[in-house]
Amino acid sequence: MSRITYREACRQAIRAALLADPRCFVMGEDVGRYGGCYAVTKGLLEEFGPQRIRDTPLAENGIAGAGVGAALAGLRPIVEIMTCNFSLLALDQIMNNAASLSHMSGGQFAVPLVIRMATGGGRQLAAQHSHSLEGWYAHIPGLKVLVPATVEDARHMLAAALADPNPVLIFEHIVLYNAEGELDDTVTAVDIAHAKVRRSGSDISLVSYGNSLPKCLAAAEQLAGEGIQADVIDLRVLRPLDGATIIESVRRTHRCLIVDEGWRSGSISAEIAARLADEALYELDAPVRRVCSAEVPVPYAAQMEAAALPQVADIVAAARALLRPAG
Amino acid sequence: MPSLGADMETGKLVQWLVKAGDRVKSGDVVAVVETHKGAIDVEIFLDGIIDNLAAVDKEVPVGTVLATVRPPGETAIMPAPGAAPAVLATPVSVVTPSEVAPRIAANLGRTRISPAARLRAQQLGVDVAALGAGSGEGGAIGLRDVEAAARPLPASPPPSAGSTVHCGFDPAQMRLAIAAAMGRSKREIPHYYLTDSIDFTAATQWLAAWNAGQPPEQRLLPAVLLLKACARALQAYPQFNGFYLDGGFQAGKGIHIGWAIALRGGGLVAPAIHDVDRQGLPQLMTAMRELVQRARAGGLRSSELGDPTITVTSLGERGAESVLGVIYPPQVVIIGFGRVQPRPWVVNGQLAVRDVLAVSLAADHRVTDGHLGGQLLAAINEALQHPDIL
Numbered sequence: 001m002s003r004i005t006y007r008e009a010c011r012q013a014i015r016a017a018l019l020a021d022p023r024c025f026v027m028g029e030d031v032g033r034y035g036g037c038y039a040v041t042k043g044l045l046e047e048f049g050p051q052r053i054r055d056t057p058l059a060e061n062g063i064a065g066a067g068v069g070a071a072l073a074g075l076r077p078i079v080e081i082m083t084c085n086f087s088l089l090a091l092d093q094i095m096n097n098a099a100s101l102s103h104m105s106g107g108q109f110a111v112p113l114v115i116r117m118a119t120g121g122g123r124q125l126a127a128q129h130s131h132s133l134e135g136w137y138a139h140i141p142g143l144k145v146l147v148p149a150t151v152e153d154a155r156h157m158l159a160a161a162l163a164d165p166n167p168v169l170i171f172e173h174i175v176l177y178n179a180e181g182e183l184d185d186t187v188t189a190v191d192i193a194h195a196k197v198r199r200s201g202s203d204i205s206l207v208s209y210g211n212s213l214p215k216c217l218a219a220a221e222q223l224a225g226e227g228i229q230a231d232v233i234d235l236r237v238l239r240p241l242d243g244a245t246i247i248e249s250v251r252r253t254h255r256c257l258i259v260d261e262g263w264r265s266g267s268i269s270a271e272i273a274a275r276l277a278d279e280a281l282y283e284l285d286a287p288v289r290r291v292c293s294a295e296v297p298v299p300y301a302a303q304m305e306a307a308a309l310p311q312v313a314d315i316v317a318a319a320r321a322l323l324r325p326a327g
Numbered sequence: 328m329p330s331l332g333a334d335m336e337t338g339k340l341v342q343w344l345v346k347a348g349d350r351v352k353s354g355d356v357v358a359v360v361e362t363h364k365g366a367i368d369v370e371i372f373l374d375g376i377i378d379n380l381a382a383v384d385k386e387v388p389v390g391t392v393l394a395t396v397r398p399p400g401e402t403a404i405m406p407a408p409g410a411a412p413a414v415l416a417t418p419v420s421v422v423t424p425s426e427v428a429p430r431i432a433a434n435l436g437r438t439r440i441s442p443a444a445r446l447r448a449q450q451l452g453v454d455v456a457a458l459g460a461g462s463g464e465g466g467a468i469g470l471r472d473v474e475a476a477a478r479p480l481p482a483s484p485p486p487s488a489g490s491t492v493h494c495g496f497d498p499a500q501m502r503l504a505i506a507a508a509m510g511r512s513k514r515e516i517p518h519y520y521l522t523d524s525i526d527f528t529a530a531t532q533w534l535a536a537w538n539a540g541q542p543p544e545q546r547l548l549p550a551v552l553l554l555k556a557c558a559r560a561l562q563a564y565p566q567f568n569g570f571y572l573d574g575g576f577q578a579g580k581g582i583h584i585g586w587a588i589a590l591r592g593g594g595l596v597a598p599a600i601h602d603v604d605r606q607g608l609p610q611l612m613t614a615m616r617e618l619v620q621r622a623r624a625g626g627l628r629s630s631e632l633g634d635p636t637i638t639v640t641s642l643g644e645r646g647a648e649s650v651l652g653v654i655y656p657p658q659v660v661i662i663g664f665g666r667v668q669p670r671p672w673v674v675n676g677q678l679a680v681r682d683v684l685a686v687s688l689a690a691d692h693r694v695t696d697g698h699l700g701g702q703l704l705a706a707i708n709e710a711l712q713h714p715d716i717l
Contacts, residue, residue, distance in 0.1 A: 221514075222514075224507075224510065225507055225510045225511040225514055226336075226507060226511075227334075227336070227503055227504070227506075227507045254441075254443050254470060281442045282442045282443055282445075282446040283442075283443055284441060284442050284443055285441040285442075285443040285444060285463070285469045285470045286441060286463060286464065286467075286469070287464070321464075322464075324336065324388070325462075325463055325464035325465070325467075
């Protein structure tokens with residue numbers, strides 16, 4: 001076991017990928033000389049040189065398009081988009097090319113492209129750098145959407161993503177970069193197909209991902225003090241969504257609270273709630289509830305930002321209300 | 328439904344010991360409530376005529392109105408059948424929104440029942456329409472309501488004033504309650520710990536002399552001296568007697584010491600011995616004996632569970648040498664006594680064998696500091712050196 005930060009886990013993952021496969025390279029804004037705007041790629045330029053750690057102009061559609069082309073031509077690009085807000089400029093390449101070419105060519109052209117993006121709020125970076133758009137990408141057939149919440153997933157999901165013949169997006173939460181965790185050295189790979197139960201409980205299922213996971217675990221700890229045992233599920237993969245694990249949990253707890261830093265309307269949390277209504281209605285002993293971000297552009301002011309994002313107290317209160325409505 | 332401790336969320340009214348229209352006075356035992364601590368006698372805190380008794384055998388949240396009491400002399404306004412008791416002339420308690428909700432729901436026509444509960448009701452052959460309001464949001468019927476309805480009710484003895492129901496407590500429930508309270512304590516309360524050794528010889532000798540002339544049932548146990556010594560010390564240092572609530576200390580009204588009692592089936596309770604500072608030793612001894620008996624056999628009173636302002640635990644003769652306690656929130660102190668045992672001890676520069684007792688203090692650092700804690704322990708020590716004036 002070793003204790004490392006999430007940022008370091010991301011860095012190790014990229015370094016290992018570069019060492020393992022000469023077709024692999026990194027491309028993005030400020031990934032080289034600057035070391036990445038969240039310092040994930042720090043030191044890689046020195047080690048691997050400018051051919052494989054490529055600084056690009058500020059042109060997201062160009063970067064993603066070059067990534068699609070490189071992937072089509074047989075390389076294994078790791079594209080970094082500084083924050084998922086900026087990825088909207090690259091949406092045409094991501095959706096109309098990366099996600100579609102395999103289908104449009106009848107399987108003749110695969111696009112083994114990996115795009116890493118920073119996501120989420122909580123560091124006072126204001127509305128243009130703080131949104132959680134992974135739920136949008138989870139809407140698009142042809143993409144895989146990964147949301148590592150632990151150092152283990154940050155360390156090992158990239159290799160699985162690169163091994164996938166189709167485009168994979170990895171959303172790294174900006175608050176998690178500084179989070180520390182134990183990395184089990186005996187684990188050398190993770191799957192990118194299943195959700196995981198991170199804490200077992202019998203009274204309520206807390207379903208979340210990314211930076212909402214540690215908040216749910218903290219909430220579960222508090223709830224345990226009140227005699228409420230929460231099952232905490234880390235989705236890990238938003239597309240394809242592992243509905244079976246969620247339903248299996250709800251079958252045990254009969255109550256579900258979804259915690260999602262995205263906006264509520266039309267979100268991944270809405271998708272999960274719809275699936276529960278569709279496939280697990282007769283397991284539900286209470287309405288499916290959600291704790292999501294306030295439907296405003298994420299504010300800059302610290303108090304307002306905190307008020308807009310899901311917090312542990314919100315999760316505890318919502319769970320308590322589901323369990324003890326009369327109390 | 329009274330709160331019988333910080334860890335209690337709901338209680339089940341199992342028996343009324345009075346009838347509607349009976350005259351009651353403050354302190355009367357009027358009902359029996361079943362909690363995870365066993366069957367508890369509920370005392371009333373008002374004088375008057377009791378009315379609108381709630382139905383028995385129903386689990387309700389703390390704060391639910393169980394009955395209304397109107398001042399003696401005031402005419403009763405009998406509520407129309409089915410009307411809410413809240414229309415009474417002077418309801419003493421308020422009706423909480425959670426109680427209103429089921430009534431509203433009951434008027435909607437369609438049964439509010441969760442999908443899971445509906446399915447389970449079908450499987451178990453439970454008639455949903457006959458269930459009434461459930462325990463869920465807005466009175467919705469949930470799984471637990473259906474499952475409770477499917478279970479045959481235990482035959483309850485006919486209610487008659489004066490008799491007591493002894494419901495066995497569920498050790499698993501108690502374990503969960505202890506886990507919740509102690510978990511909360513360790514999570515929220517920044518404990519600090521102090522320990523000291525007390526020369527207990529004066530107390531042992533005084534007890535031997537006192538007990539020599541007494542019949543066995545009137546003999547005093549060392550525990551009663553410890554209890555009284557704590558009360559004396561708390562008189563001098565009231566900062567330790569009370570609760571940490573809403574971000575600050577609130578002094579207790581009276582020194583009501585929660586006495587930790589281990590139960591034979593496992594688990595423990597710490598019911599209050601009231602106004603310890605104002606009782607003589609023989610009186611306290613009787614109170615303590617009776618309390619231990621009732622704690623183990625069932626029949627603790629609501630005030631005994633709700634009132635403790637501090638907890639004292641004494642491991643007794645067969646216990647360990649010392650104990651570092653966990654505070655029972657929202658109290659701010661637990662005092663622990665170990666086993667009295669002969670030890671080498673320095674008296675006037677000479678080594679002697681004395682009876683020595685370890686005392687410990689676990690206190691809430693949000694309320695007091697170690698310096699003051701040390702003074703409290705010193706005051707307990709000092710009191711035990713003069714058992715004759717306790």
